[in-house]
Amino acid sequence: xxxxxxxxxxxxxxxxxxxxxxxxxxxxxxxxxxxxxxxxxxxxxxxxxxxxxxxxxxxxxxxxxxxxxxxxxxxxxxxxxxxxxxxxxxxxxxxxxxxxx
Numbered sequence: 001x002x003x004x005x006x007x008x009x010x011x012x013x014x015x016x017x018x019x020x021x022x023x024x025x026x027x028x029x030x031x032x033x034x035x036x037x038x039x040x041x042x043x044x045x046x047x048x049x050x051x052x053x054x055x056x057x058x059x060x061x062x063x064x065x066x067x068x069x070x071x072x073x074x075x076x077x078x079x080x081x082x083x084x085x086x087x088x089x090x091x092x093x094x095x096x097x098x099x100x101x
Contacts (some may be wrong), residue, residue, distance in 0.1 A: 001028040001100055018088045022081035025100035029074040032100075033057045036067065050075045073099040 004024035011017040033053055037044040040060040045053040054075070058068030077096055081088050088096070 001025065001032075004028060004097075004100070014093065015087065015090070018090075018093050019081045021093060022077050022088045022096040025096040026074045026078045026081065029071050029100045033067070033071050036060055050078075070099040 001024070004021050007017050007024070008014055008021050014021070030050075030053070033056075034044040037053075037056055037060065041056070043056075045056040047053075050071075054068045054072045057071055058064045060067060074096060077088065077092060080086060080092075081096075
């Protein structure tokens, strides 16, 4: 997440780095989910299906449902930010920030 904040801070135009910023938020969220699950559940999802990670994270108590929803939000942005010709917009960057944090 620190890397995401750094590139945003030094960008002349946040829109120019939007895709990279959101991609870093997504990766930060995935990494955080793994750590949270390891600490709280003693394991983390290891499959290719990201929905499995969301379901696993949702088991964490007390805030699992909220955490799972945040990860789901980030994962929905992953393809657009990382692989699409359409750049993410200002609203999506804000949403990615909230979900990752």
